[in-house]
Amino acid sequence: MSRRRDGIARRPAASALVEDLARRHRAGEIVLLDALHAIQDRKGHLPRRDLEALSDRARIPLAVLHGTASFYPNFRTQGPPPRVQIRVCTSLPCHLAGSRRLLEGLRASCGSDPRVEVRGCQCLGLCDRAPAVALNGKPEGPANADAVLAAIAEGRVPRAARPKRTPSPSLARVRRSGGYAVLERVRKGEWDASGIVAAIKASGLRGMGGAGFPTGMKWEFVLREGATPKYAVCNADESEVGTFKDRAFLEHSPHEVLEGLLVAATVIRAREAVLYLREEYLSARANVARALAELRKAGLLDAGPPIRVVVGAGAYICGEETAMFESIEGRRPEPRLRPPYPATVGLWGKPTLIQNVETLVRVPQILRRGPEWYRGQGRNGSAGLKRFAVSGQVARPGWYDAPLGIPAGELVRDHGGGLRDGRSMKALFTGGLASGFLSEDGLSTPMDFDALVRAGAALGSGGVIAVDSSVCAVDLSENCLDFFAHESCGKCTPCRVGTEKLLRMVRALQADGAALDSGAVDDLAETMIDASICGLGTTAPVAFRQALARFPEEFEAHARGRCPTGWCGR
Ligand SMILES: Cc1cc2nc3c(=O)[nH]c(=O)nc-3n(C[C@H](O)[C@H](O)[C@H](O)COP(=O)(O)O)c2cc1C
Numbered sequence: 097m098s099r100r101r102d103g104i105a106r107r108p109a110a111s112a113l114v115e116d117l118a119r120r121h122r123a124g125e126i127v128l129l130d131a132l133h134a135i136q137d138r139k140g141h142l143p144r145r146d147l148e149a150l151s152d153r154a155r156i157p158l159a160v161l162h163g164t165a166s167f168y169p170n171f172r173t174q175g176p177p178p179r180v181q182i183r184v185c186t187s188l189p190c191h192l193a194g195s196r197r198l199l200e201g202l203r204a205s206c207g208s209d210p211r212v213e214v215r216g217c218q219c220l221g222l223c224d225r226a227p228a229v230a231l232n233g234k235p236e237g238p239a240n241a242d243a244v245l246a247a248i249a250e251g252r253v254p255r256a257a258r259p260k261r262t263p264s265p266s267l268a269r270v271r272r273s274g275g276y277a278v279l280e281r282v283r284k285g286e287w288d289a290s291g292i293v294a295a296i297k298a299s300g301l302r303g304m305g306g307a308g309f310p311t312g313m314k315w316e317f318v319l320r321e322g323a324t325p326k327y328a329v330c331n332a333d334e335s336e337v338g339t340f341k342d343r344a345f346l347e348h349s350p351h352e353v354l355e356g357l358l359v360a361a362t363v364i365r366a367r368e369a370v371l372y373l374r375e376e377y378l379s380a381r382a383n384v385a386r387a388l389a390e391l392r393k394a395g396l397l398d399a400g401p402p403i404r405v406v407v408g409a410g411a412y413i414c415g416e417e418t419a420m421f422e423s424i425e426g427r428r429p430e431p432r433l434r435p436p437y438p439a440t441v442g443l444w445g446k447p448t449l450i451q452n453v454e455t456l457v458r459v460p461q462i463l464r465r466g467p468e469w470y471r472g473q474g475r476n477g478s479a480g481l482k483r484f485a486v487s488g489q490v491a492r493p494g495w496y497d498a499p500l501g502i503p504a505g506e507l508v509r510d511h512g513g514g515l516r517d518g519r520s521m522k523a524l525f526t527g528g529l530a531s532g533f534l535s536e537d538g539l540s541t542p543m544d545f546d547a548l549v550r551a552g553a554a555l556g557s558g559g560v561i562a563v564d565s566s567v568c569a570v571d572l573s574e575n576c577l578d579f580f581a582h583e584s585c586g587k588c589t590p591c592r593v594g595t596e597k598l599l600r601m602v603r604a605l606q607a608d609g610a611a612l613d614s615g616a617v618d619d620l621a622e623t624m625i626d627a628s629i630c631g632l633g634t635t636a637p638v639a640f641r642q643a644l645a646r647f648p649e650e651f652e653a654h655a656r657g658r659c660p661t662g663w664c665g666r
């Protein structure tokens with residue numbers, strides 16, 4: 097806040113836009129993220145004077161506002177953007193597809209042009225089209241340097257990323273095939289909450305966002321809570337590396353997601369249903385917006401709790417449920433200490449049911465077709481269906497619906513088309529980087545929660561990334577640690593310092609042959625696993641330690657100055 101000559105603080109001038117946003121924020125119509133997006137959409141960045149005015153009018157301390165806005169990679173608080181911002185994804189599937197060369201090439205070509213900014217970034221959710229780039233916020237792929245440079249030279253780079261619709265079934269078509277019939281029956285009271293919970297429990301449905309918690313039990317916990325109001329949240333922030341299956345649901349079947357969310361909100365008698373959506377998913381955002389407009393027009397939103405859509409701003413940690421609540425509430429999205437769990441103290445401090453997109457999609461399907469139908473979809477003793485995102489060095493990257501329990505190797509061969517060039521498997525990540533990986537000898541493992549844990553991996557988000565034998569285990573470790581170090585929110589020391597230290601150790605080995613101190617690695621990793629606040633810190637060292645245990649000779653070769661596969665170019 098500026099000061100007059102007599103030292104008295106002067107209220108900052110506010111534009112009409114900021115006045116309006118502050119008013120709507122005070123009235124609870126919008127959350128802080130909405131206001132920040134609106135300013136950035138209009139101005140291209142977040143000017144200091146607008147933040148000061150918003151702080152003043154919305155009565156949010158400026159330090160809180162700055163701390164929050166500057167946390168998110170997609171908000172620009174350091175002045176206006178250059179004409180073209182190029183972000184090149186360097187996360188594993190894109191790395192395997194040559195994103196490092198792409199990034200270096202673009203830097204070399206554009207480095208001297210002040211109107212162009214070239215940066216690396218983490219997963220853009222387009223891993224099936226690797227290597228992916230974002231041009232002024234619009235993700236595309238597979239990208240190559242010549243095409244990007246031509247787009248810039250010919251002025252074909254959009255000024256800003258705008259949500260754009262892609263074909264998805266209309267409400268009329270969805271309803272003709274039985275869509276929203278379950279919601280209507282629930283609203284009419286034809287199913288009571290205990291019957292619904294019993295059906296979900298009988299189906300064996302577990303959370304598809306990462307942790308695999310039994311869904312029926314979670315609904316029961318929230319229903320049991322006496323405190324009100326309650327909230328239902330759909331976690332559509334999907335940012336785990338190699339994971340794009342929620343994008344597919346949101347783009348191709350937004351009504352299935354919305355029906356699942358509305359059923360959940362109705363059953364727990366939520367005051368509000370919130371869908372927290374990843375910013376980069378432009379088509380998903382447009383298709384969800386259209387689906388909501390159709391529902392509103394058809395009167396299907398008149399009964400039951402309202403739906404609020406909140407758009408994230410590029411921080412992976414917002415997918416962690418308690419960080420998401422902080423984000424929606426307008427604070428820095430740092431995970432909370434648990435317990436209490438969200439079922440008791442969640443969004444706005446109230447009992448909250450938070451589920452992944454895919455989990456919610458399954459609920460109306462189970463209620464419509466019966467829990468036995470869902471259970472029967474599985475194989476090898478597993479219950480249910482899973483949408484897998486398959487990427488990396490496979491012939492046919494993409495998303496595939498398959499039975500839970502399908503052997504990992506079969507999924508890669510029959511759906512992903514097998515490894516390219518007939519190579520053997522070095523590492524198959526089964527649920528994003530956080531899951532750890534299977535080696536060639538583990539490919540008969542059923543893709544299911546418990547079987548994968550027994551094999552030292554995890555189903556996690558179902559983001560399957562295939563890495564073939566040409567890749568060096570040291571480079572693989574570097575890439576995984578780089579992601580976690582970048583995305584650590586920094587709240588707790590074991591994760592903030594541990595991810596950085598492990599990354600530095602691997603980089604020193606890769607660059608200078610500095611041998612790893614395996615005792616120090618173990619100490620750091622154990623501390624991270626024991627003492628980190630959230631799952632990011634506890635899973636960050638997993639893949640690195642597996643690589644070290646399974647391919648020790650590759651780490652030793654690097655310490656002698658040689659990359660054993662030639663992948664690292666030395
Ligand atoms: C670092 C981190 C990131 C996460 N990201 C996501 C995510 O993008 N989407 C998601 O559904 N769950 C994510 N989760 C899991 C959520 O915290 C939560 O368990 C999930 O939304 C619950 O829904 P479910 O039971 O349907 O899986 C993440 C967890 C952690 C620790």
Ligand code: SF4
Pocket residue numbers: 413430431583584585586587588589591592628629630631632633634
């Ligand atoms: S474990 Fe990492 S991401 Fe999680 S709270 Fe701690 S610092 Fe933040």
Ligand code: FES
Pocket residue numbers: 185186187188189190191218219220221222223226227228337338339
């Ligand atoms: S888009 Fe690059 S790894 Fe996902």
